[in-house]
Amino acid sequence: MLILTRKPGESLYLGDNIKLKILNIQGKQIKIGLDVPDDMTVYREEVYLKIKEQNRQALESSQQDLLAAATLWLEKESK
Incomplete structure (x- = not known):
């Protein structure tokens, strides 16, 4: 620093x-x-950290949703 x-x-x-x-x-x-x-966007640190956490959670949810969709698709294909 x-x-x-x-x-x-x-x-x-x-x-x-x-x-x-x-x-x-x-x-x-x-x-x-x-x-x-x-x-250029300027954030206070506490706002920036909250946005980063929300983005991380959204990405995690997206990956879980994609896995769930893939599982459903595979189940449908095997019938």
């Missing part, structure tokens, strides 16, 4: 088109401004 020190009002760039600016520090909270391309 890269660790950088920035003061309020200072910025840093990620590549050519992502700018992070420290807006304010108050107690244990830091307010960050992000300039990102319009087509």
Whole structure:
């Protein structure tokens, strides 16, 4: 992990088109401004992790559904 020190009002760039600016520090909270391309999605970590888990569950369900369908198809073919 890269660790950088920035003061309020200072910025840093990620590549050519992502700018992070420290807006304010108050107690244990830091307010960050992000300039990102319009087509880039930004998630808070807890939302991102929830989406990943839901996608994993959906994939697992899809695989189970496919196996069930294949079993039914094989049963139908053997009759």
